[in-house]
Amino acid sequence: MSDEGSSIERRARLHAALADPARLRILDVLALGDASPSELAETLGAPSNLVAHHLGVLEREGVLSRKKSEADRRRSYVQIVPGSLDELTPWDHRRVVRVVFVCTRNSARSHLAAALWRVASQVPVISAGTHPADRISRGAIDVARRHGLDLPLVRPRHLSDVLAEGDLLISVCDRAHEELALPIDIHWSVPDPVTRGDDGAFDEALDELTRRVQTLAPRLSPMP
Incomplete structure (x- = not known):
């Protein structure tokens, strides 16, 4: 497959991953800072298992990553992978x-x-x-x-x-x-x-x- 074809497939997968209101809301929340899955669930008013599903979809497409908290090692923080959404991140002022x-x-x-x-x-x-x-x-x-x-x-x-x-x-x-x-x-x-x-x-x-x-x-x- 050509580089152009691979790029189009990648863009198609990315758009499919973002084609859900809850996932777009997650990206809005994470656009300027990090949050734990439980904080995202509270912000979205959604069950933790549903938020975990949405995070999994976005992580598989390389949009999000996680890191362990330096304080409470049982907690992790989710963040947008730099550059993964250069054309898609919201621009509020x-x-x-x-x-x-x-x-x-x-x-x-x-x-x-x-x-x-x-x-x-x-x-x-x-x-x-x-x-x-x-x-x-x-x-x-x-x-x-x-x-x-x-x-x-x-x-x-x-x-x-x-x-x-x-x-x-x-x-x-x-x-x-x-x-x-x-x-x-x-x-x-x-x-x-x-x-x-x-x-x-x-x-x-x-x-x-x-x-x-x-x-x-x-x-x-x-x-x-």
Whole structure:
């Protein structure tokens, strides 16, 4: 079969996989952040076995992937495979007061995400943690320097000290996402580079955050 024929068959299978309102709703939910199967079931108001069926269809076509939570290893997060839906992802636009990135220690991922956001968007941004560390991780400082990213050396702060009405809250840490009782607008399941501690782990985390920020930033604009 020619490359063109293979491409057409692939597109046909993809369209068939998406030809269900529930699956399109799942993609809408996952367009900007990750969710566990149970969270998807709650959002859709559908039985867990039906959601599992829909996820299986989308996973078989390479649209979705799963990763284990770093906090509760029994839980997994579903995410859209980068590039698998370049022409199909929804393009909504929102005006927001401010973006708040949160992780557990506010020592690496949330600070890096905020630094990337300042480059990509005019929407104000701040970061915080659920259990703030004493200082920003040396690995975060080093990866920012390697990639020419301006990372302000501020003291980690608790989320309760910075969160305000109208903020768009984005968790970049499984543990923070799972322990917070207040509503989280978007979740990005990004592995903690501090756990490994090597340069490669911080480079990978920065790459993942860069991709996520570049996807979200064009969809948000500051309040007038």
